[in-house]
Amino acid sequence: MTLTALLLVAAALIGIGLYGALSQQSFVMLMMGLELMLNGVLLAAVGFWSLAAGGAPAGQLLVIITMAVMAVEMAVGFALIAAVYRNRQADMTESLDTMKH
Amino acid sequence: MAMSLLGRFAARAPVPVFPAVGRDGEVRLDVLSLAPALRVVDSPRHASILLVSGDIRTADRDSLARVHDQLAHPRATLWWGTQPRADTGAALTVAAAESPETALRDLYRRLLTGGHTSETHWLADEPPNPWRGRGDHGQGGEGMMGGVPYGRMMPMPPTPDLRDGLALDVYTAQFGPFLPQLPPGLVLEITLQGDVIQSAAVVRPPFLPGRDASAPFDRVLHEATPVAAIERARAAHHLRCVARLLGILQLAPQAARCRRTALKIERGGSIDLAPLRKTLRRAGAFAAIPAGLGPIDAAWAAELGGPAARAADQARDRRETAPAYRNLDFRTLCQSGGDVRARFTQWLDEAEQALALARAAGDAAIEKGAPVETPWGHRAPPSVYRLTDMLPGLEWGEALLTIASFDAAAVCRMAPLGIENP
């Protein structure tokens, strides 16, 4: 288990996540893509912390902050989805085209 | 070898019975459920034997077949005090007056050790709608929401929710007549959004309390009947209603204790209900019923009569003026509130009072044909107030509590046919 291998796995997760975030039509699936990208970030951060930074405590804190970002993103994201659905009964990104009019 | 050993072991387990309760089948099932060798279960999937107790309405035959077919193999049916289905061949029957306990044990043993073959299905072995091979993947559906994937349709179009306006899918289905937590016979068509009821309609009403010439309340029509017998029957009836409600509060052993007490009371035992009441209070049974759930107003209460009315502060009781009760210092008990908790308390209060009256009555009797206060209020005519008006907006468990807080006669009067059905 080398850092390079680890980062490759993280890169794969980020790549798949990016694909998901760009391609999915529905909000919730789009958020899954974002989460998967953050998953890759988590893995890379722990890898750096463990194998390249000699266990500097700030590395662990970075992981926790990333998780906090995920939690915030999810909570606000879902709240927005609920609010949008309540008013427009839409759950697709494209249903919000009307905002442009 | 190993299998037969397992089978012999299995045959010694308590018999898992799913009851399909028909007309007049409920009380005797309550008594039977106390037998230690049996276990009355809530879902046919958990049962090996379907016990049909009481006559099944013609309209319920399909439902019975459906429940029968839902039992897991090995399975068998026992008909208790009713005519078996015509097409079932050599059906096992037990007369209404006998206890089927031994028959059930014996049937279960033979079922597991190979002496009785597992019953086959009664309904046709085909999916509800033809679906195979249709749609993009042969799943029977088309597009996103079309077709009949795997034989059932996709959800109904959403309607705005009663509570928070979020328009999500609704689920409409008929519940009953054999759902253990509904009164026997009651079939409701319920529309759910999540676990909250959006609308409900009665498809078939529950069974009215039967007229049984040997039961005290009907005996009084033909002959003079001791007050003690009448009051004991009242206490037993109320305790069985309490037991039904306790089951929904997840208090099964306390419910069994209520049923056991009811049986002892009917057999003439002199019982103090205070310890039972204390147990229930400590279990939080009163507190667990939400305050103000299922309220009825004065007019509604007056129309229903009986304990439900007295729970809504309507002090009407025939016993106040009945000559037989004159020396017994009878006083009408009432609750304020008229909600589920009040009805629950009223049943317990009246059961206690009835036992005190039975003790005090000595050999006083009610003469033949005299009007007597039944334990369940008026039996007829249909009320203008609807059970189904109470249910929308309630969570599933709360709705069941509300229904269980009325006795079968009250539910019957609030559930007439043909009005809600468009």
Add this chain to the structure above:
Amino acid sequence: MVFWVFSAVAVVAGWRVFCTDSMVRASFLLLVSFIAVGAIMLLLNAPYLGFATIFMMGVEMMVMALFMVMFMMNPAGLNPMMMVHQHRFSIAAGAAAFVGLAIAIFTTGFPHDPVAAGRPVIHDLGRELLGPSMLIFESAGVTLLATMVASVILSSRSGRFGAADEGSVPPPLEPGGEPAGRRPDDEGGGHAHHHH
């Protein structure tokens, strides 16, 4: 070896998230991906972070599943479908991201400084939280409070100023058209879905 197993699980589960039809399966496949990453963290001498990832993500994916089922049509995927747009572009973007990152990984020299075997990593983290990074820790608290308040305001209907959707009508898809919204005969509000 164990690392490769978990890596494979993480990547394959992450990929399957976007292939499955059932929303519940998709959420929990993502959870499987997170659990595999958590397990790798355990292998990397991060005992606390590994289990913490599993429990945090267990909860988050549970909530994710609730919302997926709540707002997606055909949540169980009984009618298989593929709801994607700009598909080729997305695949290209994902692949480009992976290749770009991989090149960066291979061309960058990383210092080799593994965490010492007996290092009390959980203590380290605790001291960091209460010492140098105290401000981060407390501002995380405020951020979370803001998140809580915002999500409650946005998601619940009732509030001080009445129902959130009072008087609201879904806007039309075209100016002057009928109010938008789902009708059963009108799949997804009139979008072309790619059925595969």
Add this chain to the structure above:
Amino acid sequence: MIELLGLAAIGVIAVAAGLALQWLARADDHRVSEPQKVPFLGGGSPQVHAWQRYHVRYYSMTLLFIAFEMEMMFMYPWAVVYVAEGIKALVEMGMFLTILSIGILYGWREGIFRWQ
């Protein structure tokens, strides 16, 4: 690593045993007939699949929960150094929890713990 091995071993054994039990017991099962597959509703037969856009009545609570649960991530490491850091740790965590409690109180006032 050895401690993880024990955990993994017992977890895998339990899950495998569970799956094996269900698989072995399948051997002499009857075929499941179509009427047997109908979901139990006490005798009724549903028109539609139960899988639907299920109206979760507590969705606001789950969002509050996600944000609140994040604080656990900070609390575990805090607990480890608590005695060493003393009163300072108590005050800092007290502040942190107070801030988050305001969120809970707000949510309660908005009625998110009721069924929506």
Add this chain to the structure above:
Amino acid sequence: MTLLIASWIAVLLFGAWCVAVLDNLALALIERRSAAGALTAPLYGAAALLRQQQNRTEAPDLLNWKLAPALYLGLAAAGVAVVPLAPGDILADLQAGIVLWGAVEALTVVVVFLHGWSANSMLALIGAYRYVAIGLPVMLLSMFVLIAAALPAESLAVSAIVESQRSLWNVVRQPLGLPLFLLLGLSLSFRGPFNYADSADLAGGTAAEVSGASRLLWEFARLAMLAAVAAMASTVFLGGYLGPVLPGPLWLLLKTAALLIVLVAASHLFARLSPARMLTLLWVVLLPLAFVDLLWAGVVAL
């Protein structure tokens, strides 16, 4: 190692049987009937379920349906793996043992939800969703009390928490912790007042459509989970293997049995609130109690 694993499997099986027997005894006591056959009934019942056909519904999520009970059992087993039998005698001496418990609780919610979801049946679905509503906030309580228990030990490892109780058991130092943690036991195995998943008003809830060996596994895992919680509670709050005269494992066994009696009694003695009211109770009453427990433990530990 092999011996330890074998003994854990024995503990799970024996523990589940004990809980089932205790259940029967409690029911007989409350119903005021004789308790004849309480010892053997669980075994015969298990044989009966093994002989029963395993049901399936129309278009279920079969993979998850079969996986859910097995995973649930796996979680119970994993939870019990961090409990030390005697000093140094522990299957998984994790540095972050109580965080593992957090993960077990979170994944239990997922597994129970999957069990109810995958049958594609309305009553099971309601049970699954109800369980999530209650299971999530209950988890917070247990995490707070476990963190409180970790304060005096200055470690997240379960073995260190036991050793920190040599002078005084945590149940004395932080008296609110044990009852709050026992609530978790009732919730994780959804019994009595916390039976929101498999309740009677849903005709068995998530298990309403399940029969045969799958159901046996599910019910067994519920019992094992309760036993696991009791073992963990006796370790964290009652000093685990610590005790005079008798050998350590025996002390652990005795304490676990005592807690199991309490848990089983509580699961039959109390009525269940409606889910919405329980939710309010958890957030508004019990969570502040957990805060108090933490504060109390913090002040005592200084």
